[in-house]
Amino acid sequence: MRLQDKVAVITGAASGMGKAMAILFAKEGAKVVVSDIHEEAAGQTAAEIKAAGGTAIAVKTNVAVEADIQHLIDHTVTEFGTVDILVNNAGIMDNFEPAGDIQDESWERIFAVNTTSVMRATRKVLPIFLEKKKGVIVNVASAGGLYGARAGAIYTASKHAVVGFTKNTGFMYAKEGIRCNAIAPGGVETNIGSSMTRINEFGMGRIQAGLALNPRNGKPEEIARLALFLASDEASFINGTVVTADAAWTAY
Numbered sequence: 001m002r003l004q005d006k007v008a009v010i011t012g013a014a015s016g017m018g019k020a021m022a023i024l025f026a027k028e029g030a031k032v033v034v035s036d037i038h039e040e041a042a043g044q045t046a047a048e049i050k051a052a053g054g055t056a057i058a059v060k061t062n063v064a065v066e067a068d069i070q071h072l073i074d075h076t077v078t079e080f081g082t083v084d085i086l087v088n089n090a091g092i093m094d095n096f097e098p099a100g101d102i103q104d105e106s107w108e109r110i111f112a113v114n115t116t117s118v119m120r121a122t123r124k125v126l127p128i129f130l131e132k133k134k135g136v137i138v139n140v141a142s143a144g145g146l147y148g149a150r151a152g153a154i155y156t157a158s159k160h161a162v163v164g165f166t167k168n169t170g171f172m173y174a175k176e177g178i179r180c181n182a183i184a185p186g187g188v189e190t191n192i193g194s195s196m197t198r199i200n201e202f203g204m205g206r207i208q209a210g211l212a213l214n215p216r217n218g219k220p221e222e223i224a225r226l227a228l229f230l231a232s233d234e235a236s237f238i239n240g241t242v243v244t245a246d247a248a249w250t251a252y
Helices: 016-027 039-051 066-080 104-132 153-172 201-211 220-231
Strands: 007-011 031-036 055-060 085-088 135-140 178-185 242-245
Touching: 007 016, 007 066, 007 104, 016 031, 016 039, 016 055, 016 085, 016 220, 031 039, 031 066, 039 055, 055 066, 066 104, 085 104, 085 220, 104 135, 104 153, 104 178, 135 153, 135 220, 153 178, 153 242, 178 220, 220 242
Parallel strands: 007 031, 007 085, 031 055, 085 135, 135 178, 178 242
Antiparallel strands: none
């Protein structure tokens, strides 16, 4: 039980990697807060955890809205008394647009979900972590946050920002018992593609060659196991860094 009695908040936990993390964390003893914009699906994830003997609640959260993040953490503290682990997993894709085709609305929406939410949730839990001199943050970045051609310009920029924010946060609070790391998954079998609406033909054409080099797509459970490790005390010396999980896609 690597997370026995820990309280873990996981955003985007109704499906995909977030759901796999929620189920695995609960199996390892954590009390899990299943946060997602899709309330019914979040409830189903929480119900699945409870049916297996775990502890979980579902909290509807639009991570792009500051008030929702405030409510998420406040409700967690009301329910469980504290927060020990924050996993910023919620994210959406762009449509592979290059810079010349970006619309302000898309830029603002993707950054709000992928980047600003990470800052706000981190900012909200830090007073809790600082008071007890302990806490773990795991951010889900992307291979797109390390290289320039795994998505469009907006998603790429948003995940690069998450990487920088992760490193800065890990360093800033390293002497306060707080760790902050990120995972950079390659292609994973999730429903994030449903957030794509109109694929940009030029952008996709430019990226296509790199996609062909991907050895395989990962399973959500494979990323969940890495998140569990980073959230646990087994990773006590790992801080302010990014761990890539992509079957060697970016090794080329």
